[in-house]
Amino acid sequence: MKKQLKRQSNTGKDRPRIMAGYNFAYLDEQTKRMIRRTILKAVAIPGYQVPFGSREMPLPYGWGTGGIQVTASLIGPEDTLKVIDQGADDTTNAVSIRRFFSRTAGVHTTTRTREATIIQTRHRIPETHLRNGQIIVYQVPIPEPLRFIEPRAKEVLRMHALKEYGIMFVKLYEDISRYGRIAKAFDYPVLVNDRYVMSPSPIPKFDNPKMDCMPALQIFGAGREKRIYSVPPYTKVKSLDFEDYPFEVERWSRCCALCGSDNSYLDEIIMDDRGSKLFVCSDTDHCNERVAGGYKGNQAESIEEAQISTGTGARKCA
Amino acid sequence: MCMKNSDDIPLLKVESISKYYGRRIGCLGIEFELWPGEALGIVGESGSGKTTLLNCISGQLEPSEGAVWYSSNGGVIDMCNAPEPQRRLVMRTEMGTVYQNPRDGLRMHVSAGGNIGERLMANGLRHYGQVRRRALNWLEKVEIDQERIDDTPDTFSGGMQQRLQIARNLVTRPRLIFMDEPTSGLDVSVQARLLDLLRGLVTELDLSMVIVTHDLAVTRLLAHRLIVMRGGKAVESGLTDQVLDDPQHPYTQLLVSSILQP
Numbered sequence: 001m002k003k004q005l006k007r008q009s010n011t012g013k014d015r016p017r018i019m020a021g022y023n024f025a026y027l028d029e030q031t032k033r034m035i036r037r038t039i040l041k042a043v044a045i046p047g048y049q050v051p052f053g054s055r056e057m058p059l060p061y062g063w064g065t066g067g068i069q070v071t072a073s074l075i076g077p078e079d080t081l082k083v084i085d086q087g088a089d090d091t092t093n094a095v096s097i098r099r100f101f102s103r104t105a106g107v108h109t110t111t112r113t114r115e116a117t118i119i120q121t122r123h124r125i126p127e128t129h130l131r132n133g134q135i136i137v138y139q140v141p142i143p144e145p146l147r148f149i150e151p152r153a154k155e156v157l158r159m160h161a162l163k164e165y166g167i168m169f170v171k172l173y174e175d176i177s178r179y180g181r182i183a184k185a186f187d188y189p190v191l192v193n194d195r196y197v198m199s200p201s202p203i204p205k206f207d208n209p210k211m212d213c214m215p216a217l218q219i220f221g222a223g224r225e226k227r228i229y230s231v232p233p234y235t236k237v238k239s240l241d242f243e244d245y246p247f248e249v250e251r252w253s254r255c256c257a258l259c260g261s262d263n264s265y266l267d268e269i270i271m272d273d274r275g276s277k278l279f280v281c282s283d284t285d286h287c288n289e290r291v292a293g294g295y296k297g298n299q300a301e302s303i304e305e306a307q308i309s310t311g312t313g314a315r316k317c318a
Numbered sequence: 319m320c321m322k323n324s325d326d327i328p329l330l331k332v333e334s335i336s337k338y339y340g341r342r343i344g345c346l347g348i349e350f351e352l353w354p355g356e357a358l359g360i361v362g363e364s365g366s367g368k369t370t371l372l373n374c375i376s377g378q379l380e381p382s383e384g385a386v387w388y389s390s391n392g393g394v395i396d397m398c399n400a401p402e403p404q405r406r407l408v409m410r411t412e413m414g415t416v417y418q419n420p421r422d423g424l425r426m427h428v429s430a431g432g433n434i435g436e437r438l439m440a441n442g443l444r445h446y447g448q449v450r451r452r453a454l455n456w457l458e459k460v461e462i463d464q465e466r467i468d469d470t471p472d473t474f475s476g477g478m479q480q481r482l483q484i485a486r487n488l489v490t491r492p493r494l495i496f497m498d499e500p501t502s503g504l505d506v507s508v509q510a511r512l513l514d515l516l517r518g519l520v521t522e523l524d525l526s527m528v529i530v531t532h533d534l535a536v537t538r539l540l541a542h543r544l545i546v547m548r549g550g551k552a553v554e555s556g557l558t559d560q561v562l563d564d565p566q567h568p569y570t571q572l573l574v575s576s577i578l579q580p
Binding site: 243244245 | 402403406425428429431432435436437439440441442444445446447449450467468
């Protein structure tokens with residue numbers, strides 16, 4: 001674990017060379033201007049989905065084409081980039097996008113939330129509190145929260161324009177009548193700045209409260225759907241709910257097996273063919289930081305041993 | 319301007335409404351007034367412009383000429399030129415539309431309770447228990463078994479779907495309801511039951527109603543006054559019994575004489 005951290009911060013310090021034949025951060029300057037204009041508009045109207053001319057990127061739709069375009073338009077040579085996928089820094093998507101920017105923009109990359117100036121994320125918000133000055137870029141598959149209940153795009157635009165969001169509550173009503181509670185666990189709709197209903201991208205609803213009055217700037221990019229929207233720093237974000245069924249986040253009866261954290265979002269991992277389970281932090285940086293700080297979960301040693309002996313192990317501790 | 323449900327102005331005043339589809343006429347120069355608590359029937363053969371007229375006055379279609387004045391709780395508004403938010407607010411609080419095909423008026427993948435609750439939640443109710451209670455109450459009123467509250471309308475029979483559509487519209491206690499052939503997809507016995515139910519609700523809630531139909535029996539039961547349409551024009555109008563018992567226009571005479579006598 002420690003070894004890996006060291007290696008990655010080293011690549012950052014070396015300042016990788018920009019690959020020849022590419023413009024800084026891959027996109028051409030005209031495109032970046034267009035996306036920056038879109039971002040400005042998005043910041044000016046919190047929660048409103050601004051259309052933009054999404055470009056083809058060298059990765060398939062659904063892998064973060066929207067987020068990567070936003071990051072490419074924002075990033076400068078002095079920035080430090082962190083990319084996470086479901087909270088982890090070491091998954092394929094995160095590794096590729098990080099390498100993409102270190103090659104095309106020559107920027108420092110990091111896995112540490114505190115050191116990053118731009119964090120591109122897929123489906124999580126880091127556990128570490130973000131501070132003012134940082135930017136978090138979300139990858140969004142479907143930006144329209146009303147789509148699954150009102151399929152007519154024209155009608156949906158009108159509903160946003162006139163702030164007619166009753167239909168969103170029909171969805172919540174259906175959940176309660178069917179399951180006895182609001183069963184939506186991710187992509188939980190929020191009301192931004194008391195005006196627009198927004199899809200927070202498929203983050204678990206556990207992360208929704210972190211969006212409320214977050215000091216960092218939040219920008220959402222949907223490449224296939226060609227939309228960018230934003231929540232500026234210190235903006236009110238409220239998760240929709242009923243008076244008698246208030247919004248609640250998930251809780252676990254266990255702690256992280258590696259770092260013993262009892263207030264972070266936990267992943268359940270099947271360990272072997274007998275189906276034994278392990279609960280660990282989904283945010284790898286948070287977990288590593290706690291372990292480095294001397295916190296220990298109940299299975300920390302046994303897992304490290306297993307890794308050393310087999311050379312593989314839980315995906316957390318590569 | 320601000321009058322509350324006063325008896326000296328009509329609820330709805332339609333001033334020579336015309337609608338052209340290119341050079342073709344949808345309806346031409348139709349005028350009428352609708353008073354609180356009154357039911358107006360619009361009859362005519364298919365293609366005579368009944369539905370076009372209904373869509374124009376219910377705010378779903380913009381007429382080519384003419385004006386529609388509606389005296390809402392907040393004052394008289396011009397339904398054709400009012401700002402969209404105001405018009406839509408009035409349409410979802412004070413008006414309702416029951417369609418011929420329940421698929422047009424219901425959300426088929428949403429449960430019966432959700433369908434009834436939609437308007438309540440659109441109007442700002444954020445309490446699940448209350449939405450639920452009022453949905454149950456309305457299911458009872460339209461004679462649907464309360465146990466069916468969590469079933470989707472596609473598991474309902476045609477008559478039940480139509481009754482659910484009525485409940486969904488009436489839950490916010492509107493003052494004016496538009497009906498486009500509400501009974502024509504149903505068999506005769508179900509029709510009779512639905513009409514009976516409607517007649518009861520109209521009296522109970524003091525509803526005004528514009529009902530479009532080609533079935534003279536329906537108008538005889540529900541409508542106080544009648545407009546007979548043909549080729550987009552109103553050829554005859556008057557009290558229902560008067561028009562049906564003593565038709566003046568040759569077309570109305572034909573229409574009345576074509577009812578099968580048992």
